[in-house]
Amino acid sequence: MGGQGRPGAGTLAVGVGAAVARDASGRRPDWNSRLTHGILLAAVLVLAFPLYYAFVISTQSLSEVSSLPPRLLPSTSMIQNYAEAWQRAQMGRMLVNSAVMALGIAVGKIVISLLSAFAIVYFNFRGKQVVFWMIFVTLMLPVPVRIVSTFQVISVLGWVDTYWGLTVPLMASATGTFLFRQFFQTLPDSLAEAAQLDGAGPMRFLWSFVLPLSRANIAALFVILFVYGWNEYLWPLLITNRPEMRTAVIGIEALVPRSGSQLPEWNVIMAAATMVLLPPVAIIVFMQRWFVKGLVETEK
Amino acid sequence: MKRTVFRNRWLPYLLVAPQVAITLVFFFWPAFDSLRLSLYRSSPFGDKLIWVGLANFQRLFGDRAYLRSAVTTFIFSFLVTFAGMGVALLLAALANAKIRGLGVYRTLLLWPYGIAPAIAGIIWLFIFHPSYGILPYVLSFVTAYQFNWFLKGWVALLLITVAAIWKQFGYNLAFYLAGLQAIPDSVLEAASVDGAGPVRRFFSMTFPLLSPVTFFLFTLNMTFAFFETFGLVHSVTQGGPGDATTILVYKAWKDGFEGLQIGISAAQSVVLMVIVILLTAFQFRYAEKKVVY
Numbered sequence: 129m130g131g132q133g134r135p136g137a138g139t140l141a142v143g144v145g146a147a148v149a150r151d152a153s154g155r156r157p158d159w160n161s162r163l164t165h166g167i168l169l170a171a172v173l174v175l176a177f178p179l180y181y182a183f184v185i186s187t188q189s190l191s192e193v194s195s196l197p198p199r200l201l202p203s204t205s206m207i208q209n210y211a212e213a214w215q216r217a218q219m220g221r222m223l224v225n226s227a228v229m230a231l232g233i234a235v236g237k238i239v240i241s242l243l244s245a246f247a248i249v250y251f252n253f254r255g256k257q258v259v260f261w262m263i264f265v266t267l268m269l270p271v272p273v274r275i276v277s278t279f280q281v282i283s284v285l286g287w288v289d290t291y292w293g294l295t296v297p298l299m300a301s302a303t304g305t306f307l308f309r310q311f312f313q314t315l316p317d318s319l320a321e322a323a324q325l326d327g328a329g330p331m332r333f334l335w336s337f338v339l340p341l342s343r344a345n346i347a348a349l350f351v352i353l354f355v356y357g358w359n360e361y362l363w364p365l366l367i368t369n370r371p372e373m374r375t376a377v378i379g380i381e382a383l384v385p386r387s388g389s390q391l392p393e394w395n396v397i398m399a400a401a402t403m404v405l406l407p408p409v410a411i412i413v414f415m416q417r418w419f420v421k422g423l424v425e426t427e428k
Numbered sequence: 429m430k431r432t433v434f435r436n437r438w439l440p441y442l443l444v445a446p447q448v449a450i451t452l453v454f455f456f457w458p459a460f461d462s463l464r465l466s467l468y469r470s471s472p473f474g475d476k477l478i479w480v481g482l483a484n485f486q487r488l489f490g491d492r493a494y495l496r497s498a499v500t501t502f503i504f505s506f507l508v509t510f511a512g513m514g515v516a517l518l519l520a521a522l523a524n525a526k527i528r529g530l531g532v533y534r535t536l537l538l539w540p541y542g543i544a545p546a547i548a549g550i551i552w553l554f555i556f557h558p559s560y561g562i563l564p565y566v567l568s569f570v571t572a573y574q575f576n577w578f579l580k581g582w583v584a585l586l587l588i589t590v591a592a593i594w595k596q597f598g599y600n601l602a603f604y605l606a607g608l609q610a611i612p613d614s615v616l617e618a619a620s621v622d623g624a625g626p627v628r629r630f631f632s633m634t635f636p637l638l639s640p641v642t643f644f645l646f647t648l649n650m651t652f653a654f655f656e657t658f659g660l661v662h663s664v665t666q667g668g669p670g671d672a673t674t675i676l677v678y679k680a681w682k683d684g685f686e687g688l689q690i691g692i693s694a695a696q697s698v699v700l701m702v703i704v705i706l707l708t709a710f711q712f713r714y715a716e717k718k719v720v721y
Contacts, residue, residue, distance in 0.1 A: 161525035168523055168605075172536040175598050179540075181562065182551045198562045240446045247443035252433050259444050262451055268708050269455045272655050272677040273701045276684040276693045277461035281454065300450035320434075330434040359544035361659030362681070377544045381663040384550060394554050401547050408542035416535055423541075423599075 179405075186210070186398035193395045205395065212393075213400035217383055222376040223403070225294070229364065229375055230357035230407075232295030234350050241304030241349075242342070246334055248305075249312040250320065267302045271362050282367045289373045294364060298357070303426045304349055310425075311345050312338065348422035351415045355408045376404040459701070465694035477690075484695035493671060494679065494696075501675045504589060505653035512593040513600050513645055517638075520604035521630055527609065534605075537598035545595060546659035552591035553664045556583070577665070581672025584665045588673055591664070592657055600645055607641040608634070647711045654703065676700060 185193055187206040192199055213219060247253070248260060271278065278297075279288075287293030315338070323333040364375045371379075383397045412419050466484055468477040488494050527533065540548070555563050558576040567575055577583040611634065619633045635642075658677045661667060667674035667682065674682070680700065684693030 158525075161528075164523040164525040164527060167519055168527070168533050171519055171598075171601060172533065175537065175540060175594070178548075178551050178555060178594060179543075181555065185554065194560055196560070196565055198560070198565060240450070243443045244447035247440040250434055251436065251440035251443075253440040256440075259448060262456075263447065266451055266455045268701065268704045269459050270655050270704060272658065272680065273697050273704060274455070274458035274462055275680050275697055276690055277458035277465060277697075278454070279685075280461065281458050285453075296450065297454035300447050300455065305447065324434075330436060330439060333434070355542050359542075359546075359659075361544065361546050361662065362677075365662070366685075377546050377659065378663075380550060381546065384553070384663065392560065394557075394560065397550065398554070401550055405543045405547045408544075409539050410542075412539055412542040413535060416538065419538065420534070 182398045183402055185395055186402050188395050190391065190393060190395060194392050206399075209395045209399040210403070213383075213396045213403065216396065217379050217400055218371060219376070219379075219400060219403060221372055222374055222379040223407075225291075225364075225373060226358050226376040226404070227407075228291055229294045229360070230354045232291065233298050233357035233360075234353035236295060236299035237301065237304050237353050238346055238349055240299050241301070242308050242339075242346075245305045245308035245312060246330075246338065249309055250330060250333075263300075263302050263305050266300060271360075271366075275362075275366065279366050287367065289368050289370045293367045294373075294375070295357075298360070298363060304353075307345060307349060307425050308342065311342060315341065344418070344421065345425070347415065347418040348425060350422075351411055351419045352422035352426055354411055358408045380404060462694045462697040462701070465690055466698045467691070468694075469691040470688070480691065484691045485698075488692065488695050488699070493674075496671060497674045497676055497679045500585070500671075500673065501654065504585065504592075504657075504673075504675060505650055507589045508592045508596065508653040508657075509646060509649040511589075512596050512649060513642070516597060516600035516604050517635075517642075520601055520608055521634065523605065524608065527605070530605065530609065534602050537602045539598070540595050541599050543595055544659060545592065545657050546663040548595045549588060549591045549660040549664035552587055552594065556587045556590075577669075579669060581669055584669055584673050588657070588660050588664060591660055592653060596649055596652060600649070603641050603645055604638065607638050611637050647707060651707055654707070655700075676703075 181200070184200060184202050186209055188199065188203040188209075189205040192203055192205075244259070244263070248256060282288055282293050282297070285293075287296075319337055320333060323337055328336070358375075359377055360375075361377055364373075365378050368374050368378075380397070380400050383393075383400055385392055465477075467479065467481060469480045469484065470476070471478055555561050556575070556577055558564050558574070558578060564575045567573070574580075575583050577587050615637070616629060616633060619629045624632065654675075655677060657675065658681065661673055661675055661678045662681075665673040667678050671679075676696065677700065680693050680696035683689045683696065687693075
């Protein structure tokens with residue numbers, strides 16, 4: 129990838145190692161490196177400010193939020209606001225729905241694409257090319273391209289306002305299948321030969337050889353898909369009507385005051401927003417290695 | 429191709445069955461249905477469909493509101509893509525020392541990727557809020573101009589653009605930083621021995637060397653701006669004021685679900701399909717190039 133000194137997208141992971149190695153040569157920090165750190169720190173702080181501000185607002189009382197000049201320090205109404213946001217928006221239920229959707233899509237998509245990639249790489253069967261092209265074409269059919277008709281399909285199936293409707297239709301996509309296909313093709317032929325000599329059938333081979341080797345790819349895909357599922361907006365908006373089936377990301381919109389007669393309770397909204405954004409951000413931060421791998425691999 | 433394959437008459441079909449079933453039912457069926465419905469119009473009572481041929485497309489391309497929406501979408505997407513990537517590249521190029529602790533910066537840059545566009549939008553909505561927001565407050569000391577996005581279309585467009593860039597920015601910067609760190613010092617040193625100044629060196633050496641990263645980020649940001657920002661518009665501006673922030677995806681949804689114009693909405697979906705196909709084709713041409721490197 130970056131081997132010829134030509135940086136591709138894949139160098140994000142490689143670059144870190146190289147930088148650390150070069151810095152260990154003991155050069156003293158010069159102005160250039162101070163400027164570099166200064167720029168990066170400034171970027172980090174500017175990026176963090178909106179989130180900090182949202183958190184600060186979520187700890188203030190209504191009168192503090194609606195007074196000028198804006199206050200930039202946390203206040204004392206935090207628990208009250210979060211409790212209010214929790215109750216008002218049925219936050220518990222919405223977060224459960226989001227979790228079901230994110231986990232369902234992530235796990236389902238991983239299983240389905242692992243199986244189909246395994247079939248495509250390790251079997252010769254009639255119609256393989258057709259299956260492959262079918263999967264490829266799904267790349268060109270994201271949700272916005274099928275807005276009206278998708279709703280009709282889901283209502284024919286009776287899946288409106290169900291967890292089936294929130295998860296199953298989003299479980300198929302090309303990215304996962306292509307990721308595993310690419311990875312399986314890098315596995316040496318001798319692996320399958322050895323398994324066959326041992327008398328292991330294909331499912332045995334998949335379970336005890338391929339699956340353990342795929343752990344890193346599975347973890348990478350999981351992070352990407354969890355974030356995708358949690359943050360998906362148009363899909364749940366299309367196929368849910370009942371408030372108790374809404375996901376957290378679309379539920380928040382209902383809290384935003386749209387007319388002057390509503391109380392400008394931005395403290396409550398920001399408390400809700402903080403709760404909703406925390407799970408995917410936490411997963412990215414704590415599983416960062418897999419996240420970066422997933423970003424690079426799925427976009428290839 | 430693998431040399432070693434397993435032999436089984438039905439197992440491979442069983443393994444691809446879930447993928448194929450979901451693809452057929454939830455991708456192909458609605459996609460073909462969009463194509464079919466784009467040739468129909470629903471009757472005034474909404475009880476039956478009337479064949480109209482290509483009239484929906486004719487109406488669409490003659491409709492000023494639709495063309496405005498297309499222009500808005502392109503302005504928005506190009507601003508998000510080029511402003512976001514441009515600033516990221518500039519900062520990455522200025523931060524040109526070998527960086528100790530790049531991993532830490534990476535964490536501190538990548539987390540906004542996890543925030544849903546809708547949530548990012550709501551946070552920025554408050555920052556831009558004409559009565560309570562910090563941004564209009566600060567600007568009020570500089571100018572008497574009212575930065576009220578409820579009333580001014582361009583401020584609303586700026587609001588969703590800034591929110592979208594914010595979400596993508598750290599990601600762009602992290603990729604450019606990694607790309608720059610991977611360029612060997614010797615390449616740039618050779619250029620400076622030749623007497624090239626820093627600006628010249630950047631444009632003649634660094635930028636071309638970064639072109640794979642640029643292509644990668646370009647398709648990614650364009651796809652994001654076009655197709656993944658529906659939530660941002662729906663939760664923040666709802667297309668307004670007027671139709672100043674009505675991007676194409678939002679319009680397709682609104683005409684279909686609020687306007688109940690099934691045929692017109694389906695025709696818009698078909699136009700979007702063409703755009704995705706073009707973007708995908710672009711992406712794969714670049715992917716082919718990458719193999720040659």
